[in-house]
């Protein structure tokens with residue numbers, strides 16, 4: 001992976017990659033999600049802990065991304081929604 005493919009947050013040290021990944025830039029949050037639909041679960045208006053809304057952390061080469069689990073519709077649901085899985 002080239003460094004130029006990494007995306008960085010201006011408010012923390014997290015980096016991630018993948019055009020559909022989403023990062024929450026709220027103060028005290030700064031978590032990275034596998035995509036917009038996972039992010040929507042996390043933040044219906046205010047930040048919820050990802051585990052409380054059924055998301056699971058996945059280790060990636062560039063860090064941790066919270067994504068769909070089989071508990072809340074499965075990896076397929078996230079994939080259909082356009083998230084990284």
Ligand SMILES: [Zn+2]
Nearest residue numbers: 009011012030
């Ligand atoms: Zn951040």
Ligand SMILES: [Zn+2]
Nearest residue numbers: 024026029047
């Ligand atoms: Zn958040």
